[in-house]
Structure formats: C-alpha cells, structure tokens
Amino acid sequence: MQKPIILSGIQPTAKLTLGNYLGAVKNWVKLQNEYLCYYMAVDQHAITVKQDPVQLRQNTLFAVATYLASGVDPKTSHIFVQSHVPQHTQLAWILNCFGYMGELNRMTQFKDKSQSSGKNIRVGLFTYPLLMAADILLYDTDLVPVGDDQKQHVELTRDIAQRLCGLFGDDTVKEPKPYITGPGARVMDLLSPDRKMSKSAENEKGTIFLADTSKQVEKKFKQAVTDSGTEVSYSEDKLGVRNLIDIQSAITGRSPDEIVSSYEGKMYGHLKVETAAIVNEELAPIRAETERYLNDPGELENILKQGAEKAREHASKTIERIYRKVGFHI
Ligand code: ATP
Ligand code: LTN
Numbered sequence: 294m295q296k297p298i299i300l301s302g303i304q305p306t307a308k309l310t311l312g313n314y315l316g317a318v319k320n321w322v323k324l325q326n327e328y329l330c331y332y333m334a335v336d337q338h339a340i341t342v343k344q345d346p347v348q349l350r351q352n353t354l355f356a357v358a359t360y361l362a363s364g365v366d367p368k369t370s371h372i373f374v375q376s377h378v379p380q381h382t383q384l385a386w387i388l389n390c391f392g393y394m395g396e397l398n399r400m401t402q403f404k405d406k407s408q409s410s411g412k413n414i415r416v417g418l419f420t421y422p423l424l425m426a427a428d429i430l431l432y433d434t435d436l437v438p439v440g441d442d443q444k445q446h447v448e449l450t451r452d453i454a455q456r457l458c459g460l461f462g463d464d465t466v467k468e469p470k471p472y473i474t475g476p477g478a479r480v481m482d483l484l485s486p487d488r489k490m491s492k493s494a495e496n497e498k499g500t501i502f503l504a505d506t507s508k509q510v511e512k513k514f515k516q517a518v519t520d521s522g523t524e525v526s527y528s529e530d531k532l533g534v535r536n537l538i539d540i541q542s543a544i545t546g547r548s549p550d551e552i553v554s555s556y557e558g559k560m561y562g563h564l565k566v567e568t569a570a571i572v573n574e575e576l577a578p579i580r581a582e583t584e585r586y587l588n589d590p591g592e593l594e595n596i597l598k599q600g601a602e603k604a605r606e607h608a609s610k611t612i613e614r615i616y617r618k619v620g621f622h623i
Contacts, residue, residue, distance in 0.1 A: 297435040299324055299472075302333035302375065302428060304492075305352035306342065309359050311501035311572065312490035314579075315477030315543040316440030322364040324438060324472075330370040331432050331604060332360055337375045337382065338425070341418040342406065342493070354593060355583070359503055361596070362582035373600030375428065380608035384427035385420075387619060391456060392423045396449055402442065426450040430466045431608040438472040441479040442489055447471035461618040466611075477543030483517040486532035503580065507573045514569035525556035525564050534561065537568045544575050 301321060303313050321332055334356040339349055353374055360372055375381055397403065400422055407414045417424075429437055429450050437447050447469065454468040480490045484499035494500050501510055519533040527538050527549045538549050545552075556564055586593055616623050 296327065296329045298331070298432055299328040299436050299438060300331040300333075300429055300432045300434040300469075301438050302335040302338070303356055304339045305334050305336055305349060305356045306339045306344070307352060307492035308355050308502050308504045310480075310490055310492050310503065311540070311576075312440065312480035313492070314359075314363065314503060314576075315480050315540065317438065318360060318363045318365070319477060319543070320438045320472070320474065321360070321370075324436075325366060325370050328436065330365075331434075331607075332365055332370055332372050333375050333428070333604075334373075335375045335425075335428065338421060341415055341421050342410070354587060354590070355504070357593060357597060358583045358586035359579065361586050361593075362579045367596045367600065371600045371603040372596055373604045374597055377597065377601035378431075378604045378608055380431055380605065380612045381424065381427050383612050384431055384608075384615065385424040387615060388423040388426050388430075388453060389420055391460075392420075392426070392449075392453060396452065397422060400445060400449070402445070422446045422449050423453075426453050429469050430454060431611045432604075433467040433607075433611065434469045435467070436472045437469050440477075440489075441473055444471050444473055457615075457618075465615065465618050475543055476539040476549065480540060480543075481532060481536040483513055483533075483536070486518060486536045501572065503576060503583070507577065510573050510576070511566075511569045514565045514572070517565055519561045519565070523560050525553055525559065525561065527553050534564065537564050541568055541571055544571050 301317060303309060303317060309318075321330065324330065334353045336349060336353050357372060357374070361367065365372060397419055403419055403421070406418055410418065425446050426449060429447070439447065448471070451468050454466045457465045458468070482488045482490045482494055482499035483501070484496055488494075490500050492500070498513055498516060501513055505513070514537075517533060517537065520531045522531070525534060527535055538552050541547065541552050542549050613623060
C-alpha cells in the first residue's frame with residue numbers, strides 16, 4: 294500500500310528562523326515515517342520579493358542543509374529545489390487561468406507584503422498562491438504541514454482543486470488538507486509579539502535565526518518584550534510571555550499549564566533565561582550539523598539531484614494528466 298503524501302516548502306528569502314523550524318521543519322521530521330514526503334526549498338517563490346542572486350543560492354543550500362540537519366532523512370523523504378522541477382511553473386500557468394482575481398485579493402499575506410513593496414508591486418507576489426497551489430497539486434498531496442499563516446493558501450488550493458475536479462472530473466487533482474498543530478504553529482516576534490516571527494522582519498533583534506550563536510540567542514531572549522507585571526501566566530493579554538511559554542512547549546512537549554506552574558514564585562527574567570537555554574540546547578546540534586552539510590557541497594548536490602529526479606517522476610505524470618484534461622495536444 295502506498296503511504297499518503299505530504300508536501301511542504303520554505304522560501305529561501307533569508308536564513309531560516311526558529312518560527313520556520315517550530316512551525317514547519319520539526320513537524321516534517323515527525324511525519325516522515327508515516328507519509329511519503331516531498332520537502333522543497335521554494336526558490337521560485339523567493340523571487341516574488343527582491344533577492345540578491347548570490348545570497349539566494351546560498352540561502353537555498355542553507356535551507357536544504359537545515360532540513361537534513363534537523364533530521365529529515367533523504368533515504369525516505371524527497372528533498373529538492375523547486376526550480377529543478379519545471380512542472381511547478383507549467384502547472385502554475387494553468388492555475389493562473391483557473392484562479393480568480395477576487396480570491397487572490399483576499400489573501401492576507403499579499404496585503405501585508407504588498408504594503409512594504411512600495412509603488413512597484415510584482416505581479417508574482419499577487420499570483421504566488423497559485424504557484425503554491427501548483428506545488429501541492431503536482432504531487433497528489435494529502436497533507437500540507439505548515440505554520441498557521443499559510444492556512445489561507447492551503448484553503449485556496451482546496452477551492453481550486455474542487456473547481457478543476459468539477460470541470461474535468463474527480464480524477465483531475467487531489468484535494469489536500471492543511472496540517473497545522475501545536476504551540477509552534479505561530480511563533481511571534483520577540484520584540485513585537487503581536488506579529489509573527491519572520492525571516493524578513495525589519496528589526497532582526499526580534500527574530501531568532503537558526504544560524505545565531507548561543508550568545509546571540511541569549512541576548513535576544515533577554516531583550517524580549519514581556520508585558521507589564523512580573524508573574525508568569527498564559528493569557529491572551531500577555532502576548533510576550535505567552536510566546537516564550539509556547540516556544541518552550543513546542544520544544545519540550547510540556548503543556549503551557551505545566552510550564553506556568555514550574556514558574557510559581559519566579560519572575561519574567563527566569564523565564565527568558567530558561568527559554569534561551571532550552572532553545573540553545575535544541576538548536577546547537579542542528580547548527581553544527583548544518584555547517585557540516587554546507588562544508589560538503591558534493592553530498593548536498595547528490596541529495597538534491599536524487600530528490601529532483603523523484604519529484605520530476607511524480608510531477609511529470611500529473612502534468613501530463615492535467616494537460617490532457619484541459620485539452621492540450623500531447
Ligand atoms: P518571509 O519573511 O520571507 O515571508 P517567513 O519566515 O514568514 O518568510 P516562509 O518561508 O513564508 O517563512 O514560511 C515557511 C514555513 O514556515 C511555513 O510553513 C510557515 O507557515 C512557517 N512559519 C514561518 N514563520 C513562522 C512562525 N513565526 N511561526 C510558525 N511557523 C512559521
Ligand atoms: N508559501 C509558503 C511556502 C510554500 C509552501 C508550498 C508551503 C511554497 N509552496 C507548498 C507548503 C506547500 C510560505 O511559507 N510562504
């Protein structure tokens with residue numbers, strides 16, 4: 294029996310963050326035995342905003358090295374770079390012809406990102422959810438493990454899948470489901486805990502990068518914004534404290550209540566120092582292993598070559614099926 298299929302990806306717009314790790318990669322590792330997994334670095338998504346070509350290439354390898362260092366097993370999961378598989382853009386064009394302006398206009402990520410794009414907003418930033426839908430539909434994906442911010446894009450993919458099946462038959466594409474769980478689903482910025490932690494935040498002090506040194510991690514947590522008061526509690530009106538508890542919970546698996554009770558009689562300072570220690574303990578081996586992979590580009594290239602071959606094998610069958618359905622002559 295073939296295992297159900299998972300697909301996910303991260304944009305190599307910068308070096309990955311604790312948000313990417315807890316919201317996505319850590320779950321990818323947990324799911325890889327039960328599912329057949331396709332994990333990508335989505336470089337074609339990255340160019341929807343300005344990129345330096347040299348940095349983009351480096352960040353792409355950094356993302357892949359991080360997947361491996363975090364425990365994604367290239368023997369069972371397919372790890373690849375989106376631009377190595379041309380079927381993604383082939384299907385994206387078709388979806389551009391079946392997605393609606395109104396649907397894309399509702400995407401909150403487009404609204405947020407276009408605000409910081411200045412006058413010249415790239416068309417790709419607007420149609421990007423259709424490239425993401427293509428990524429997902431190409432592999433007959435059952436489940437898409439992502440952070441909370443991507444739920445809307447997966448819902449759009451479901452709508453488009455239903456539309457295509459309605460027009461061309463139920464066997465056209467598979468309708469995927471989002472997989473969003475746990476306290477790591479939305480890691481917040483340490484300085485502005487009402488905003489999600491992001492690779493491309495204006496102030497890097499609010500973001501923990503996986504490549505940060507232990508000292509940098511300690512410093513950032515020390516400076517994290519906590520709310521007024523001193524008592525550690527888990528509530529909607531204490532976003533900063535809640536975020537630190539969620540980060541601990543996502544790493545240790547302890548519930549927020551358990552964590553709160555371990556801080557009885559202690560102050561915010563303790564929470565910050567201990568959260569930094571827990572994060573460092575989790576990230577130190579990943580950091581070292583990422584470095585090891587980056588120092589062995591031959592091994593990385595090999596893994597990516599094999600991953601892309603496997604991905605193309607599946608994607609080419611899907612694109613052929615969809616080409617037939619829409620009426621292309623093949
Ligand atoms: P950018 O700043 O370039 O928009 P990003 O850091 O928001 O990037 P993406 O590449 O858009 O990251 O996201 C990759 C994956 O990481 C997605 O599954 C996304 O949901 C998840 N993710 C990103 N940021 C967080 C966060 N703060 N908390 C939880 N998950 C996150
Ligand atoms: N849009 C996603 C990254 C992404 C993705 C995907 C995630 C691109 N294609 C397919 C899951 C499945 C983001 O995090 N910005």
